[in-house]
Amino acid sequence: MTQVATLPCPHCATPNPAGSTFCARCGKALLAAAASGGPRVLGKNDLASTAAGQKLQSDELHKQAKKATGALLAVAIIATIRPVIVYMIVKNSPRFELEPTVFGIMVALAAIFWGLWVWSRSQPLPAAMVGLVLYGTNVAMSVYFATSRLSQNDLPGSNGIGGLGISWLDIIIIAVLAQAIQAGSKYRKLMAQQSRM
Amino acid sequence: METPHPPYPQTPPDAPPLPAQPAGDSWPLTPSFCNTCGAPWVPTWVECVPCAARREQANLAAGAAAALRESNTPVTSAIALYFAILACSIGGSIAINAGVSPVNMEIGFALVSSTVVLIWCAGSLRTVLPALRRVPHVGWFAAAAGGSIVTFAIASAAVFGLHKAIGIPTLRMTDEFFAAGYGIAFVVLLIAVQPGIFEELAFRGVILGGVRHVLSPMEAIVVSAAMFMIIHLAVPSFPHLFVMGLALGWLRVRTGSLYPGMLLHFCHNLLCVVWELWRPVSS
Numbered sequence: 374m375t376q377v378a379t380l381p382c383p384h385c386a387t388p389n390p391a392g393s394t395f396c397a398r399c400g401k402a403l404l405a406a407a408a409s410g411g412p413r414v415l416g417k418n419d420l421a422s423t424a425a426g427q428k429l430q431s432d433e434l435h436k437q438a439k440k441a442t443g444a445l446l447a448v449a450i451i452a453t454i455r456p457v458i459v460y461m462i463v464k465n466s467p468r469f470e471l472e473p474t475v476f477g478i479m480v481a482l483a484a485i486f487w488g489l490w491v492w493s494r495s496q497p498l499p500a501a502m503v504g505l506v507l508y509g510t511n512v513a514m515s516v517y518f519a520t521s522r523l524s525q526n527d528l529p530g531s532n533g534i535g536g537l538g539i540s541w542l543d544i545i546i547i548a549v550l551a552q553a554i555q556a557g558s559k560y561r562k563l564m565a566q567q568s569r570m
Numbered sequence: 571m572e573t574p575h576p577p578y579p580q581t582p583p584d585a586p587p588l589p590a591q592p593a594g595d596s597w598p599l600t601p602s603f604c605n606t607c608g609a610p611w612v613p614t615w616v617e618c619v620p621c622a623a624r625r626e627q628a629n630l631a632a633g634a635a636a637a638l639r640e641s642n643t644p645v646t647s648a649i650a651l652y653f654a655i656l657a658c659s660i661g662g663s664i665a666i667n668a669g670v671s672p673v674n675m676e677i678g679f680a681l682v683s684s685t686v687v688l689i690w691c692a693g694s695l696r697t698v699l700p701a702l703r704r705v706p707h708v709g710w711f712a713a714a715a716g717g718s719i720v721t722f723a724i725a726s727a728a729v730f731g732l733h734k735a736i737g738i739p740t741l742r743m744t745d746e747f748f749a750a751g752y753g754i755a756f757v758v759l760l761i762a763v764q765p766g767i768f769e770e771l772a773f774r775g776v777i778l779g780g781v782r783h784v785l786s787p788m789e790a791i792v793v794s795a796a797m798f799m800i801i802h803l804a805v806p807s808f809p810h811l812f813v814m815g816l817a818l819g820w821l822r823v824r825t826g827s828l829y830p831g832m833l834l835h836f837c838h839n840l841l842c843v844v845w846e847l848w849r850p851v852s853s
Contacts, residue, residue, distance in 0.1 A: 395607065395608030396605075420631055420638050473736055474736065474738055496789065498785065502645075503792075503793055506649065509653060513653075513657075555642060566633055
């Protein structure tokens with residue numbers, strides 16, 4: 374009979390195969406509980422090890438994705454206020470003229486942002502993508518017009534940070550939308566996997 | 571922590587159960603508890619069922635963890651391509667301000683933006699190549715050509731309607747090219763062929779394929795159509811551009827190929843050129 378390494382049980386003295394954690398006869402733990410090295414810290418791309426942890430993780434991702442709703446609401450409100458202010462300025466000051474086409478474009482953009490806000494309440498990820506593209510384009514064009522000094526009507530507040538034509542709010546909105554897209558994408562991938570579990 | 575394989579008959583579940591009479595008598599014939607997890611051992615087991623279940627869960631969790639680690643490159647790349655093309659447009663406007671003629675700016679824009687699109691395609695080959703490899707049934711090409719008449723009708727109605735309703739000017743594209751000495755073939759190449767190929771590669775190839783990693787087909791069609799609409803930087807044209815984008819996206823998803831969309835786009839733009847040459851110059 375070959376010699377095999379054994380682990381005697383401290384409670385019932387039954388020999389157990391080496392590497393066992395519990396005794397095969399009495400079921401008690403063979404060794405003192407090994408130190409686990411402290412709580413596990415999750416990295417950015419680690420999956421939590423328990424079902425409860427995974428639920429927390431996906432809830433957190435979902436919350437970040439839903440921030441897109443707030444950002445799009447802010448954008449829609451700003452986009453609505455702008456034509457209102459323009460209208461009031463034009464009405465009260467003979468210096469400024471209003472082209473109907475320009476006004477129509479402002480109103481149309483505001484309507485699109487409201488539509489994106491509504492969409493984001495049920496599906497934040499695609500709405501955030503379109504919102505980022507549309508608002509990013511808006512910001513890019515503002516920067517272009519401000520730096521090329523093409524704007525005929527020098528409306529107050531149109532020069533933004535350092536004359537670049539954007540404000541800190543614009544930067545915050547873009548950052549929130551970009552983050553929401555990242556979180557929303559991870560959330561969807563996780564949901565797709567978990568539906569198989 | 572790796573537990574060494576215990577010497578009990580640890581056979582796979584679908585193997586016939588071995589007789590529980592191992593040679594040697596160092597330990598019990600069948601265990602009363604599992605060595606690994608301590609669960610009470612049911613005599614009919616050939617392996618510890620809770621351990622097997624835990625192993626199964628761990629495998630699925632590994633799959634989920636892999637999904638989480640998957641980088642978001644396709645989506646980021648899609649949005650980055652959009653802004654790269656936007657940068658080309660803004661560059662074109664800067665060129666005009668600097669005194670470049672509109673014709674030369676259009677040619678330059680076509681060259682630069684095509685290069686940008688090709689670079690992105692090279693980086694997203696896995697997304698784009700399958701759509702370029704598949705050539706669907708010829709019926710789809712006929713449908714695309716027919717569809718271009720519909721999209722052209724919608725676009726013309728929209729442009730004409732806005733012109734009549736709030737006086738948005740209708741723009742002519744071809745006059746400057748002829749004045750600069752270019753012929754009809756070049757105009758068709760620049761206005762119909764180049765956008766037909768490269769806008770499809772960009773918006774239905776890289777962008778739709780990229781967002782398709784995290785969006786449903788319908789959502790991907792809508793998002794790529796929205797981006798296609800916005801890049802043209804003409805809010806009055808948004809409605810018909812969006813409709814056209816939806817049609818092109820649907821073709822891409824339905825056929826799995828970029829070619830019917832390219833044909834539709836080419837025919838649509840060609841109809842625009844033909845229409846413009848055919849009707850007299852409006853005052």
